[in-house]
Amino acid sequence: MELGLTAADGWPISNDRESIPIAKTEIARMEATLRLVLASAKRVGPPSHHSNCHGLTFGSRRTHIPSPLVDIDASATIQELLGHDGYGRVDNPQEGDVAVYRAPSGEIDHTGIVCWIDPLLSVVYVWSAWGGLGEFRHPVLATPYTECVVEYWRLER
Secondary structure, eight states: OOOOOBOTTSOBOOOBOOOOOOOHHHHHHHHHHOHHHHHHOEEEEOOOSSOOHHHHHHSTTSSBSSOTTSOOOHHHHHHHHHHHHTEEEESSOOTTOEEEEEOTTSOEEEEEEEEEEETTTTEEEEEEEOGGGOEEEEETTOSSOTTOEEEEEEEOO
């Protein structure tokens, strides 16, 4: 079931609320390889069969963006969404900004929401969904997306 989501300029956002099963083998593999990352992160929500990281970031935790049932390039969809919604790239993040995790290939692998900045240590914390592991509040670089470069985006309107 698709929600009627559109960007600020009316551009339709591909999404789906279908329940996508989370493979237990994927969870076990991720937990085994991420013990140190998990130690610095705080789990704030269970895994969701109804949304992914982009759905958490742009769809209020209600849907998968883009729809996993449609053959569509997720990275291109998120890049387009940033433009259509009026986001601009920024160097100094603030709470409420979007953290975009870009792979060495340039594709967007992951997104989350800047939820807190530690004023003493200047550490950025992000709230994001890690597939079958659940939702986490974590230092921006403490994620399963270790190969990625992080960019920050803010609504300009």
